[in-house]
Amino acid sequence: MNRIYTLILIGFLFVTCKPSQANLKAVQGKQIAVTDSLESNQMVIDYIAPYKKRIDDEMNAVLAYAPQSLSKSDGPYNTAIGNMMADTVLEYGDPVFFKKTGKHIDGVVLNHGGIRSVLRAGDVTMGSAYEIMPFENSIVVVEITSGDVRAMFEYLKTGKAHPISNMQLILNSENELASATLNGKAIEDGKTYFIATNDYLQQGGDGMVFFTNPKSTTILDYKMRSILIDHFTKQDTIAPIRDNRFIKE
Structure with a gap:
């Protein structure tokens, strides 16, 4: 009898002690605005202060000087800042590519939308890049x-001022291509060409699907921002110009 009672008691304890299954019935949330009204934590501020100073010092270090501001809106077909970026990719990227492959870059194509800020007149810093x-x-x-x-x-x-280098496009009055050359030459059937771009565009970003199925892809391990910083560091004065690489007759 005691054995039966013990088994019943164990079974009862097993059932009553079994954790109940939780079911999510609702989710609530609210937006908390990050404003000046939020109280700062002095202990956190003191802790990050040396790191913030180091970052600020690096970002504010003067690398070069720009006599005038440069914007991606400065022209319909090519802009000074876009030309600078594309030419810089060719100048700094080609030696890296040649070292990896023994070949040279034929041209550069970047995207107009990738230029996210004006280069302001005055001191050019790492923060500018x-x-x-x-x-x-x-x-x-x-x-x-x-x-x-x-x-x-x-x-x-289409006329948008996408940064290009080592190529020339000339539109006629009907907005058709009167001339299009790469590395100073017309395109030859059956030949392949090496175009430098960024990883976003290579994946078809901004509708550039012509980059998505290449014969080969070479990663330079060189960020676009790093190329800009290297360029700013090397130059005393940043003064690129608009030219005839993309014009309309």
Whole structure:
């Protein structure tokens, strides 16, 4: 009898002690605005102070000087700041690419929307490079066919001032391509070309699908922002110009 009672008691305890299954019935939330009304924590401020000072010192370090402000809105077909960025990719990226492959970059295509800030007149700092290029985009070189290069030219002919280098596009009065050359030459059927761009565009960003199926892809391990910083560090004065790399007759 005692044995039966013991078994019943154990079974009862097992059932009553078994944790109940929780079921989510509702989720509530509210937006908390980060404003000056929030109280600061002095202990946290004191803790991060030396790190903040180091970052501020690096960001504010003067690398060069710009006599005038440069904006991506300065022209319909090419802009001084866009030309600077594309030319800089060619100048600094080509030696890296040649060391990896023994070949040279034929041209550069970046995107107008990738320029995120004006380069303001005055001191050019490391912070300036972060403002212009806040993203972690890296440079890649894609080997594409002559057909893809022509598709690239058709994309670029819309007139938006996408940064380009080592190529020239001339539109006629009907906004059709009167001339399109790469590395100073017309495109040859059956030939492949090496175009430097960023990893976002290589994946088809901004509709640049002609980069998505390359014959080969070479990652340079060189961020666009790092190229800008290297350029600013090397130059005393930052004064690029608009030119005839993309014009309308």
